[in-house]
Amino acid sequence: MTSLDIVFILVAVVTGGAAVMTVTSRNLVHAALFLGVTLAGIGATFLLLAADFVAMVQVVVYLGAITVLFLFGLMLTRAPIGRETLDSRNRPMAMVVSAALFGILVVLIVRAFGSNQFPATEPISSSVADLGMAIFSTWVFPFEVVSMMLLAALVGAVLLARRQSGDSGTETRVTPIREALDDSTEELDRAPAELGSGGER
Amino acid sequence: MTLIGPLVLAAFLFCVGLYGVMARRNAVLVLISVELMLNAVNINLVAFQNLVWTGDADATGQVFALFVIVVAAAEVGVGLAIVFNMFRNRASINIDDADLMRW
Numbered sequence A: 001m002t003s004l005d006i007v008f009i010l011v012a013v014v015t016g017g018a019a020v021m022t023v024t025s026r027n028l029v030h031a032a033l034f035l036g037v038t039l040a041g042i043g044a045t046f047l048l049l050a051a052d053f054v055a056m057v058q059v060v061v062y063l064g065a066i067t068v069l070f071l072f073g074l075m076l077t078r079a080p081i082g083r084e085t086l087d088s089r090n091r092p093m094a095m096v097v098s099a100a101l102f103g104i105l106v107v108l109i110v111r112a113f114g115s116n117q118f119p120a121t122e123p124i125s126s127s128v129a130d131l132g133m134a135i136f137s138t139w140v141f142p143f144e145v146v147s148m149m150l151l152a153a154l155v156g157a158v159l160l161a162r163r164q165s166g167d168s169g170t171e172t173r174v175t176p177i178r179e180a181l182d183d184s185t186e187e188l189d190r191a192p193a194e195l196g197s198g199g200e201r
Numbered sequence B: 001m002t003l004i005g006p007l008v009l010a011a012f013l014f015c016v017g018l019y020g021v022m023a024r025r026n027a028v029l030v031l032i033s034v035e036l037m038l039n040a041v042n043i044n045l046v047a048f049q050n051l052v053w054t055g056d057a058d059a060t061g062q063v064f065a066l067f068v069i070v071v072a073a074a075e076v077g078v079g080l081a082i083v084f085n086m087f088r089n090r091a092s093i094n095i096d097d098a099d100l101m102r103w
Helices: A003-024 A028-048 A052-077 A091-113 A128-138 A140-161 A170-189 A191-200 B004-023 B027-051 B060-090
Strands: none
Touching: A003 A028, A003 B004, A003 B027, A028 A052, A028 B004, A028 B027, A052 A128, A052 B027, A052 B060, A091 B004, A128 A140, A128 B060, A140 B060, B004 B027, B027 B060
16 A cells, blocks of 8 residues: 555545535535535545646636535525425435445446556656647547537526516515515524534534 | 545545435535536546556546536536526525426
């Protein structure tokens, strides 16, 4: 077992633990922050696999942009806190299904790739120049298609998120906000018990 | 360094994301779990790229990982726009309530 293996095991334990906390946390903001820890761990895994540029893109795009986007999403939707409001009824079934899938995948991986080692003891560093050559020579057409897809996603997100063109403003916003306020007062009535139970953990 | 480690980590992250997609009711948390699954696929791509790396300019696995990252970013943008729309119309982002198109 080399030192690279030890570092990888540490990174994997942190990443897996943060991922489990992401899907089981009762506090939504904590879930988003644990997602940030998970994504940073995956970026460290990319570094250990000698993929420098992908690790950098992972940090910039995921840690810098997507985590903040999720935090804004949670803030703007004023989501409630508490397990019974966050988890649906089919939680035991979901646990069984994902555990079974994980078992099957681990057995298959060990049987198929159990003897494979990475070719070099020292990971070969892939230069960014090779990556750029690959993108802009072999994969230039998929690259352009991806750029068109980004443009379409941008236009679609703007169209979906803005107010409808015929609305006059105040009336369209009053109804959902009043409903939301009713919901939030209900949440406030039973908030202390949930906050107490959540704080012990 | 063996190949099993990154592959098992990727499988674990994928299954955790699958659990999150099935067990959560909040739409934003479901999107977070989908992100976990996409990242697990990225680990697989980079690991196999590293396995078949021969030294010449062949970085296909990392190129595909970058494409997956771009697609995931676009998916988060459109998905959050849909969630905001749902919250504006129904004052709730509970997925169990969104059964308007159920037959």
